[in-house]
Amino acid sequence: MKPQDVERTLAEFLTSLGVADAPGLSVAIAYGEEQPICGQTGRLGPSDSRPITEDTPFRIGSTTKQFTAAAALLLAQKGRLDPDASICDGLGETSQVLGEVRLRDCLTCTSGIRDELDIWLFSRGPSFMSGAEGVRRALARRSINFRPGTRFCYNNTGFALASLVIERTGPGSFETVLREKLLEPAGLADTALFANDAHLPDRCARTSLPDGDGHALASFPTEITGEGGLIATPKDLVRWNRWLRAVEDGAIFERMTAPTSLDRGGASAYGFALIREFSRGVERIHHPGGVIGGSAQLVFYPKAGCTIAVASNNGTLSAPDIADRLAERLCILPPAPPPAHTGPVGDFIEPTSGRGFSLRAGALDLHVHTLPLVERSDGSVAAESAGLGQIAFGKRGGKTFLQEHGQVRLLDKISCGPVDADASGAFVRGDVRIDIEAKEMRISAPEGETYYALTSIGADSWAAVPRSAIPLYATVQRTERGVSVSTLRNWNLAFEPIGTGT
Template identity: 30%
Template sequence: MMRWTRRLFTAGLLAAPFLAHAADPAATAPPGASPGPTATAALPDAAQVGAYVRKLFDDQKLAADGPGVVVLVARGDQLLYQGARGMASIELGVPLAPDQRFRIGSVTKQFASATLLKLIDQGRAQLDDPLSKYLPDYPQGDGITLRQLLNHTSGVKSYTGIPGYMNNPIRRELDTRQLIAEFKDQPVDFKPGERYAYNNSGYVLVGAVIEAITGKTWHQAIQEQVLAPAGLQQIVYPGEDRIVPRMAAGYSLDRDAGLTIAGLLSMTQPQAAGALVSDAQDLWRWNRALHGGKLLSPAMYEQMITPQGAAKAAGYGFGITAGTLRGEPKLEHGGGIHGFSSRLIYLPRSGTSIVLLRNTDGPGFNMGMAGTKLAAYVIGKPYPELVPVSQTAEQLQAYVGPYQQQADANAKREIQLQDGKLRWLRQGRPILTLVPIGPDRLGMDGNVGLVKVERKADGAVAALVFFGQGGEPGETGERWVR
């Protein structure tokens, strides 16, 4: 998933002992939260969830003496686990605590979206209003709707994608008008509504619309419209000089430079696209309030979680990505910003919340895979562990060669045999290692995907079928032919 982020990384961290505390399963529920479903014997309990989180940390070799991760798991109002591994401040030798605060990056979009939708619920705007109604001077603003800003189909140029912008330009302190001036005259990427493209400029404009409607700053409006009604006090806008208690330090990890202090940026620039700070418990409380019907009308909430039009294929609603996990509905958003990354997941069928917060923007702990595996485990549908089977060099060599996607002849991949391991080479994407796990079955190291091998009558490999969620029933495979 694309996020408010600076760059992509591919390296990892060293292993170290676990430092965390497991939450009391009888811990106090979020204020005002509605009751969640009753846990059944088939679902893992607090002790089992804690053990599974520790295993995820160990499997990914998350170090206790480097940047770390906070994880929270809840089922409805029951807090199953909250713990941490790593350091909040490497310089000061301060271990990461479960209640510390992090920049949440693009998870901010969920709060901005809910705020604008609440204003629409109040009759102060409409989803299909043109942008020009609120920003009369914005170029071609009469052809862009609020709906298109919310679901990334506006075609507006994303300022974080302007060449060179994420270097020194991102360090400048800008108000909303000045920030909009950075991208408003850029050529559009496509006609509004024509297609989907994740877009940080769109949410800066959402923030500007909120300001135009309320007469307050975007973050003041978020505070008044959604945070205060939900009783959330740990989610704040840090601005440039605000002291945020229990704030973890942010780090970057680069394959060339190694571990460094996070790159500088002015927090005025992420704006409503990514500038909020939170701890894990308030993100859990946010899930309970938003998805529990505490903030929006049922009709507006349904629009928020339902992808429409050009955004439908991408599964993007308004500040929420809607998909499935092991056959169950899943609502989520991720975030990446200088020094931090985050992931917030909600599974409505069981009322499950998964929160992951990390104080580095570099390689190492795979937030996406960890969140997916953890969520599947908590709902009682865990992904099977990869158990490699031995194959001869000749058997491995049979998979080697170029492949193209059956539905798109221009989509090409290649399997190579390197140092006795199968490598799946994908242009512009990280290399995957394929692991034999049974007859004509390959798992993906560091991924939940599964590959099924199709053979010709003579036994030669004819095609590979990829299942992104491990080949669960009902999932359509992506076929790649030789």
């Protein structure tokens, strides 16, 4: 496509969004080595009428992770750290459960460790957690999701720990390493690390959530570093993608995009913080990012030689979705297939993780949002999600199965039944308390509290849907010893009735 056609297509698309007078987004598109074509729409924030420009930086959330992984691999190539060493060795700390976790496990989301950010927001809502507190909690944990290297589970804490390991290669801070090893060599003048939203520069776009007929300011309540702390412009992200593909003759990029083999068989398309997969039959390499009220996506299509970078400060505009829609208009992606008319239907539990899956006709209902399910050639139905990867559901021998990251697991169908009156009660795990009454669940801790509506998905099983803007859905199950709570990133958190001990 000619540059003038790309520019026209982008301008028409941005106009069609109708957010010129609201928080909006910024886009950069580049083919090969050509200069990126940039476009923007909207304002810097809900109370800031200044327009977004191509030089406006945004929070990019987890798109930061690829910078952390690249820094680690560059340092490893110079012999300054070992990806196969224990994370505890790199930290100079001891831990009951982290001793077997390698740095590579942290950078490929195969560590099995608990996601402290997820637990904090789920139980305390938008209250402040320092980076040091998150690390302290990770080191003090006595349980994990699974044995390191055996499965995939998207995880923020692993990247926070990796940031500290990188920092301790010294001299200087993690921010210094990023700046000297990556940002300056790649020419990224508008990319920087800001761990705390309170310190964002004035020219940075501020994230927002819907509020009545308008938008309200949103902010990320915890400190974030290598898991999601960068701000950047889409134009810088395009430069970064080009530099990363070329540095060390492409060796770092190839290593980052190689699939991750799992010890129990199968492989994850999630490499070292880059996902190499086929979407609608087209190969792409990407990593999205999300913060409260904002999102980002950086995607490279090898066959088309096209890079698309999108950053949004409007909680109703999903950057990954925008990037896909632009790829369609640029004739890189074919139109999305229609929803499936076949496949299993019902509410299911994956027993080893405690995760609940509500399968509807043509949709995976996660209760905070739905993902379309499309038919595959083998008769199964599949969905794509940044946090779950590509997952498929099918039937075999009368049983329903889940396929994810090259591994197949049978699902248990939840038997039908009303909300059990015996579910009401008070439960505790460490410093977190759960109070359930009828169809309401309150979770409280010394630093804050959150409220969830409980929707029955079968006998002794509920979907917990947050009443706040933090989209953390959970599955709650009644057990013989209390209740078990599983989010997408923290599995089988056991809470015991108050009065029986912890």
